[in-house]
Each structure stands twice: as structure tokens, then as C-alpha cells.
Amino acid sequence: xxxxxxxxxxxxxxxxxxxxxxxxxxxxxxxxxxxxxxxxxxxxxxxxxxxxxxxxxxxxxxxxxxxxxxxxxxxxxxxxxxxxxxxxxxxxxxxxxxxxxxxxxxxxxxxxxxxxxxxxxxxxxxxxxxxxxxxxxxxxxxxxxxxxxxxxxxxxxxxxxxxxxxxxxxxxxxxxxxxxxxxxxxxxxx
Amino acid sequence: xxxxxxxxxxxxxxxxxxxxxxxxxxxxxxxxxxxxxxxxxxxxxxxxxxxxxxxxxxxxxxxxxxxxxxxxxxxxxxxxxxxxxxxxxxxxxxxxxxxxxxxxxxxxxxxxxxxxxxxxxxxxxxxxxxxxxxxxxxxxxxxxxxxxxxxxxxxxxxxxxxxxxxxxxxxxxxxxxxxxxxxxxxxxxx
Amino acid sequence: xxxxxxxxxxxxxxxxxxxxxxxxxxxxxxxxxxxxxxxxxxxxxxxxxxxxxxxxxxxxxxxxxxxxxxxxxxxxxxxxxxxxxxxxxxxxxxxxxxxxxxxxxxxxxxxxxxxxxxxxxxxxxxxxxxxxxxxxxxxxxxxxxxxxxxxxxxxxxxxxxxxxxxxxxxxxxxxxxxxxxxxxxxxxxx
Amino acid sequence: xxxxxxxxxxxxxxxxxxxxxxxxxxxxxxxxxxxxxxxxxxxxxxxxxxxxxxxxxxxxxxxxxxxxxxxxxxxxxxxxxxxxxxxxxxxxxxxxxxxxxxxxxxxxxxxxxxxxxxxxxxxxxxxxxxxxxxxxxxxxxxxxxxxxxxxxxxxxxxxxxxxxxxxxxxxxxxxxxxxxxxxxxxxxxx
DNA sequence: GATGAATGAGATTTCATTCAT
DNA sequence: TATGAATGAAATCTCATTCAT
Numbered sequence: 099x100x101x102x103x104x105x106x107x108x109x110x111x112x113x114x115x116x117x118x119x120x121x122x123x124x125x126x127x128x129x130x131x132x133x134x135x136x137x138x139x140x141x142x143x144x145x146x147x148x149x150x151x152x153x154x155x156x157x158x159x160x161x162x163x164x165x166x167x168x169x170x171x172x173x174x175x176x177x178x179x180x181x182x183x184x185x186x187x188x189x190x191x192x193x194x195x196x197x198x199x200x201x202x203x204x205x206x207x208x209x210x211x212x213x214x215x216x217x218x219x220x221x222x223x224x225x226x227x228x229x230x231x232x233x234x235x236x237x238x239x240x241x242x243x244x245x246x247x248x249x250x251x252x253x254x255x256x257x258x259x260x261x262x263x264x265x266x267x268x269x270x271x272x273x274x275x276x277x278x279x280x281x282x283x284x285x286x287x288x
Numbered sequence: 289x290x291x292x293x294x295x296x297x298x299x300x301x302x303x304x305x306x307x308x309x310x311x312x313x314x315x316x317x318x319x320x321x322x323x324x325x326x327x328x329x330x331x332x333x334x335x336x337x338x339x340x341x342x343x344x345x346x347x348x349x350x351x352x353x354x355x356x357x358x359x360x361x362x363x364x365x366x367x368x369x370x371x372x373x374x375x376x377x378x379x380x381x382x383x384x385x386x387x388x389x390x391x392x393x394x395x396x397x398x399x400x401x402x403x404x405x406x407x408x409x410x411x412x413x414x415x416x417x418x419x420x421x422x423x424x425x426x427x428x429x430x431x432x433x434x435x436x437x438x439x440x441x442x443x444x445x446x447x448x449x450x451x452x453x454x455x456x457x458x459x460x461x462x463x464x465x466x467x468x469x470x471x472x473x474x475x476x477x478x
Numbered sequence: 479x480x481x482x483x484x485x486x487x488x489x490x491x492x493x494x495x496x497x498x499x500x501x502x503x504x505x506x507x508x509x510x511x512x513x514x515x516x517x518x519x520x521x522x523x524x525x526x527x528x529x530x531x532x533x534x535x536x537x538x539x540x541x542x543x544x545x546x547x548x549x550x551x552x553x554x555x556x557x558x559x560x561x562x563x564x565x566x567x568x569x570x571x572x573x574x575x576x577x578x579x580x581x582x583x584x585x586x587x588x589x590x591x592x593x594x595x596x597x598x599x600x601x602x603x604x605x606x607x608x609x610x611x612x613x614x615x616x617x618x619x620x621x622x623x624x625x626x627x628x629x630x631x632x633x634x635x636x637x638x639x640x641x642x643x644x645x646x647x648x649x650x651x652x653x654x655x656x657x658x659x660x661x662x663x664x665x666x667x668x
Numbered sequence: 669x670x671x672x673x674x675x676x677x678x679x680x681x682x683x684x685x686x687x688x689x690x691x692x693x694x695x696x697x698x699x700x701x702x703x704x705x706x707x708x709x710x711x712x713x714x715x716x717x718x719x720x721x722x723x724x725x726x727x728x729x730x731x732x733x734x735x736x737x738x739x740x741x742x743x744x745x746x747x748x749x750x751x752x753x754x755x756x757x758x759x760x761x762x763x764x765x766x767x768x769x770x771x772x773x774x775x776x777x778x779x780x781x782x783x784x785x786x787x788x789x790x791x792x793x794x795x796x797x798x799x800x801x802x803x804x805x806x807x808x809x810x811x812x813x814x815x816x817x818x819x820x821x822x823x824x825x826x827x828x829x830x831x832x833x834x835x836x837x838x839x840x841x842x843x844x845x846x847x848x849x850x851x852x853x854x855x856x857x858x
Numbered sequence: 859g860a861t862g863a864a865t866g867a868g869a870t871t872t873c874a875t876t877c878a879t
Numbered sequence: 880t881a882t883g884a885a886t887g888a889a890a891t892c893t894c895a896t897t898c899a900t
Contacts, residue, residue, distance in 0.1 A: 257443030633827030
């Protein structure tokens with residue numbers, strides 16, 4: 099991940115706070131630069147336009163999340179264990195960086211984020227996709243369509259993080275375990 | 289659900305299309321009225337402001353979805369069967385009305401939708417919440433925190449609809465069954 | 479020439495005055511609308527941008543001038559007489575509408591006026607070009623390259639108008655005659 | 669003419685190219701310094717402001733032209749011959765330095781060039797004015813108002829240069845002769 | 859002298875909303 | 880009700896200029 103210049107970082111973080119609170123459209127660039135403690139012109143030294151700013155922010159956060167997982171992950175041969183570790187890391191990222199998570203959720207489908215930037219962001223997760231695929235091929239996971247599997251996995255992860263953040267259960271690894279357990283064993287009682 | 293006047297409906301549907309394609313902030317009211325085939329002034333005969341239009345649209349869609357489920361649902365005593373029917377209906381709504389679904393997903397967290405409208409919209413689903421609760425109490429579902437359960441349920445539903453809409457699997461009830469099966473039995477292979 | 483709408487005309491005339499006095503770059507659109515007595519937004523109901531405004535103005539003035547000549551001109555078979563009438567009309571236009579003339583002179587080579595608009599403007603004068611050509615072919619004019627002839631003709635016309643306007647000789651048809659005479663008979667004394 | 673410092677000259681020439689291509693108002697100082705290969709700050713070591721740069725450029729070009737004529741001119745007692753030599757020199761300058769010529773033509777009426785600078789520039793040509801006056805008084809030229817004479821002279825010169833530059837007739841002294849001939853003998857065929 | 863990041867006043871443009879018809 | 884030209888506050892963005900290094 100490219101090292102951010104000090105003012106560039108201040109601008110991105112200011113934008114993050116404000117976009118999360120007021121949305122893109124209700125956050126004038128003037129507010130962003132004020133919040134970042136720089137002048138209105140400085141924003142345009144680092145970003146070509148407001149749109150580019152939001153795209154950069156999106157890419158930054160996606161990279162941040164991918165890096166967090168990649169750095170802390172060792173991928174054991176026991177795929178169930180491996181999946182659980184990934185699970186744990188992704189969820190942890192979600193509650194350790196709740197602002198990042200909120201932004202990603204709010205804007206990932208937004209027409210602001212252009213297709214190109216989305217592709218770049220997705221590419222960051224390739225290493226994960228590969229591991230999931232290997233896990234499936236190993237047979238440790240029940241027979242499911244691969245893409246459906248990925249989509250559901252992500253859906254439950256996001257649901258878990260939302261639940262944790264809403265109820266302030268940040269420290270509680272128990273919740274992570276239980277939600278993984280739900281995913282693994284299903285909700286069926288009998 | 290209140291009967292919409294012809295121009296009111298045209299305006300809402302035009303707004304829906306444009307918001308989905310360009311987002312709120314890239315959709316001026318002038319474009320909405322043009323797309324709806326009415327004059328700029330007319331929009332303000334039906335809605336007090338752009339904000340109110342957005343909120344009305346949100347409420348309309350939520351009601352539409354709730355009504356769709358309510359109308360087609362009978363809730364049998366076999367809770368598993370009941371859950372599956374709900375599941376099927378919600379997913380069906382999602383791919384029969386993909387524009388509605390997309391709007392709900394994209395904009396449900398937007399600061400434009402005000403809290404009050406969100407509460408109103410949620411209330412529409414009370415009947416469902418009650419049924420889920422009864423199901424859990426009956427023991428047919430494994431012991432899980434009730435809110436986590438609801439959140440995950442919704443997460444998997446949404447994931448399923450996205451998967452179906454992305455891959456144009458609208459007619460294929462098989463996918464619905466399989467995803468319910470994943471939810472019920474988990475992904476664990478052994 | 480398309481009939482201008484009242485505010486459109488006010489805007490064009492305001493722009494004309496201000497561009498002539500301060501130049502394009504030193505005339506903010508806010509000044510133009512104020513001078514025209516309309517709001518800042520109204521300018522953009524009639525012109526897509528400041529650039530389009532200046533191009534429209536240019537075209538308008540070129541058309542105005544061409545129409546002035548066309549309307550008052552009968553083209554006799556005596557080409558010398560015909561040339562003189564054209565001469566007189568063009569020069570008269572120049573001092574009857576000095577603001578128009580000044581604008582045309584200042585901006586005709588400016589990069590503001592885009593090529594397309596220039597072509598359109600030139601086309602307005604086709605009828606004149608044709609007449610000049612016929613005159614030359616008739617032999618009434620000495621053997622000169624056609625394009626050089628046109629360029630010089632225009633050069634002397636413009637010089638004449640500038641001289642007249644600078645010295646406030648508007649009414650004095652004598653000057654027109656004398657300058658035509660210079661053109662026709664040259665400056666050579668013996 | 670004061671010797672220019674290397675960066676000063678680079679800046680003036682860069683400005684010349686850019687002004688000719690894009691006009692004053694589409695040429696930010698940042699572009700000028702980039703084109704000149706110096707930093708934005710350096711421009712302000714040599715010129716107090718953008719305005720001053722423009723005025724310096726104008727004066728430089730006027731001096732350049734005057735010097736070119738003065739250096740190559742000998743003024744014979746035969747005034748017709750003298751006029752022709754001046755004619756030839758001015759036109760030659762125009763096509764040997766087409767960028768200079770274009771700038772002078774395009775921007776000589778601009779409100780950026782301040783009156784003072786214009787006076788300074790005109791003074792450079794005093795020697796020429798004096799010679800013309802002497803020629804007229806000698807009777808070699810037909811009886812014409814002196815100012816009208818000068819204006820027309822200039823008009824035909826400029827027309828000639830434009831014609832030459834447009835049609836790439838740079839080397840062709842024939843054109844110069846013919847246009848002088850037109851001036852001297854007029855266009856009248858009989 | 860040379861640099862170029864930072865500045866911020868000011869320009870252009872947008873667009874939700876109004877209101878006379 | 881329906882219209883759409885007009886409005887003007889507010890947003891985005893530019894760029895001449897400065898100044899610490």
C-alpha cells in the first residue's frame with residue numbers, strides 16, 4: 099500500500115468521517131478541507147475531483163482490509179481451521195475499524211465508486227478467493243455452487259459485524275465463534 | 289397500500305430507475321420529471337421536496353415487499369416449512385422486482401432516508417418478526433441469540449437474491465431451495 | 479436570423495458591452511447577468527456555458543452584419559459600382575454598430591471562438607464572395623490572386639472603419655468615398 | 669534591446685506559444701512555467717505578475733519588429749523605393765517570425781496590454797512615421813489624409829502577411845511585390 | 859536565485875424550488 | 880392541477896501568488 103502523504107491522509111480520514119455521518123452528497127468539499135485542517139485548494143492538489151477522492155478512499159479501505167487479513171493470516175492445511183481464521187480476521191477488522199467497515203458497506207454499491215476502482219479493489223482479495231476455492235475442492239465444505247458459497251459467506255460475515263458493532267460486542271470472540279458455528283452447522287435444530 | 293395517482297406513480301418509478309442508475313446526487317429533480325413525462329412543477333404537487341420523494345419511494349417499496357409476502361403467505365404449524373415459505377417468498381420478491389430490491393439495498397443506509405420513515409418501514413415486517421420468534425421458541429431452530437439469528441437470516445437472503453439476479457437465475461427455484469438448505473444445514477461437510 | 483428571446487438578447491447585449499470594455503477573461507458571468515438584469519442561473523438557461531455565450535454572440539454579430547449588407551444591397555451589372563456599394567454598406571455597418579464592429583475585430587482571431595462557429599459565420603458571407611468572384615472574372619478588376627484580393631479588400635475596409643470610428647466621422651460619406659478611391663486607384667502619385 | 673536572461677527568455681517564449689494556441693485566459697501561469705521548464709515560483713522572480721509578463725512579451729515583440737526593420741533599412745531619397753523597402757521588411761518580419769506576428773495581431777487590442785505599454789511600443793516606430801510623413805510631403809504619394817494613409821498602409825500590410833502565412837508563401841518575394849503594387853496602383857482595372 | 863506545496867479569493871455552474879400563467 | 884422559465888444559494892473547482900526551504 100502506497101505511503102500516504104500527511105495531508106492526503108488527513109483529507110481521506112476527514113472525508114471518511116463526514117461521508118459516514120452525512121453521506122457523499124451532504125458533505126461539501128469545503129467541509130472536508132476544513133475538517134482536515136487544510137485549505138480548499140489543497141484538496142485538489144491531491145485529488146482531481148470530489149469523485150476521485152471518494153474512489154481513492156474506497157480503494158484505500160479495501161486495501162487496508164485485505165492487508166489486515168493477509169498480514170495476520172497463516173493458512174493451515176486443515177481447511178476448516180483455515181476458514182475459521184479468515185472468518186475471525188475479517189470480522190475483527192470490521193469491529194476494529196468500524197468507520198472503515200461502515201463506509202465500505204454504505205458505498206460499495208454506490209454509483210460513485212466507478213467500475214474500474216471496484217475491479218482494482220476486488221483484485222486485492224484474490225488470494226482469499228483462491229484459498230476458498232482450494233477448501234471447496236478439498237471436500238471439506240458441502241457441495242455448493244462456488245459463487246453462491248462466496249456470496250453467502252460474505253453475507254453472513256457482514257451480518258455478524260453489523261450485529262457486533264450495533265451491540266458493542268467488540269471484544270467478545272465468543273460471538274465470532276458462534277456465528278461461524280451457525281454458518282458451519284446451519285440453523286437447523288433437528 | 290394507498291392507491292397512487294397516475295402521475296405520482298410515474299414520478300416514483302422514474303425516480304427509482306434514475307436513482308438506481310445514477311444515485312441520488314446525480315439525479316436532479318428535473319431529470320426525474322422529464323423521465324416521468326411531467327413538468328418540473330408537477331413533481332412538487334405530489335411531493336413536498338426531493339427528500340420527501342425519496343422517503344416516499346423507500347416506504348412504497350418496503351410496503352410493496354411486505355404486502356407481497358403477507359398476501360402469499362400462509363403460516364403453517366410446521367415452523368421449518370413456514371420458514372422455508374417465507375424464505376421463498378422474500379427471495380422471489382427480490383428477483384421479480386429487481387429494481388425495487390436494488391433500491392432497497394443501495395439506499396437503505398443512506399442519510400436521506402430519515403429515521404422515522406425507517407421505523408414505519410420496519411413496522412411493516414412485524415408480523416414476520418413475530419413468526420420468527422415463535423419458531424425459535426418452539427425449539428425447531430438451534431439455540432442462537434434471536435437478533436443474531438434475524439441478522440444472519442437476512443444476510444443470507446440478500447446474498448441469495450444478489451446471486452440470483454447477477455446470474456439471471458430468476459425462474460430457477462432450485463437455487464432458492466439450495467440456499468435455504470445451506471442456511472438450515474450449514475456449510476460444514478462433516 | 480432566429481428571433482432572440484428577450485432575456486437572451488439582454489444577456490448577449492450585456493456580454494457585448496462588458497467583453498468590449500474588460501475582455502472575456504475580466505468579465506465574470508455574474509457581472510453579465512447583473513448587467514442584463516437577470517439572475518445568475520438564467521444565463522445558463524439560454525447558454526450552456528460562458529464559452530457558448532461568446533460563440534453565440536460572435537455568430538449573432540456576423541449574421542447581423544451579413545444581413546445588413548444583404549438587405550440593403552442590389553447588385554448592379556456595373557461591377558465597379560457594385561463593389562462600391564458593398565464597400566459603402568460594410569463600412570456603414572461598422573460605424574452604425576461600433577460595438578458590434580469592435581467585438582468582431584477583437585474576438586475574430588481569438589481561441590474562444592471555436593472553428594465550427596467560425597465556419598458558420600463565414601458561410602453567411604458566401605453571397606458576397608460569389609459577387610466578388612464574378613467581378614474579378616469580368617475583368618473590371620486588375621489581375622490579382624483572388625484570395626489576396628479578398629484579404630486586402632477586407633484589410634482596407636477594416637482600416638477605414640477604425641479610422642472613422644476613432645475620429646468620429648460617422649456621418650461623413652466622403653471618407654468612405656475617399657478610401658474606396660484609394661483602394662481603386664492606389665496611393666501612387668505619379 | 670536589453671539582453672534577456674536565459675530563464676526569462678524561456679518563459680517569454682513559452683508564454684508566446686501558449687497564448688497563441690490557447691489565449692491568455694486558457695493559459696495558467698503554471699502551464700507557462702512547465703512549458704518553460706522552470707518552477708512556478710521562478711516565473712515570479714522575473715515578472716511581478718502574469719499581467720506584467722504579458723506586457724513584457726508585447727513590448728519585446730514590438731521592439732523586435734522595430735529593430736528588425738531599423739537594422740535592415742536604408743532610406744533612399746527615392747521615396748517610392750523607400751516605401752517599398754519598408755514594405756518588404758515589415759512583411760518579411762511577419763513571415764519570418766509568424767508566432768510574433770500572430771501574437772501582435774491577436775492580442776494588440778486586448779485589455780491586458782496596458783495603455784502605457786502600448787505607447788512605449790508605438791514610440792519604437794516613430795522613425796518610420798517620420799519617414800512616411802516626409803514621403804507624403806514630397807508629393808510622391810497622392811493627396812490623402814495622413815492618418816488614413818497610415819491606417820490603410822498597415823491594413824494592407826497585415827492582410828498581406830496573413831495571406832502569406834496562411835498559404836505558406838514565405839520565400840516568395842513575388843507576393844510582396846504584387847501586394848505593394850496593389851497598394852501603389854490600386855485595384856482598378858481601367 | 860530556484861523550488862513547488864499550500865493558499866484562498868473568486869469564478870463557473872448546478873439544481874431544488876417557486877410562482878405567474 | 881399543470882406548466883416551465885426564473886431564481887439564487889450553494890457547490891465544485893481554478894489558478895495567480897506566496898513563502899519556507
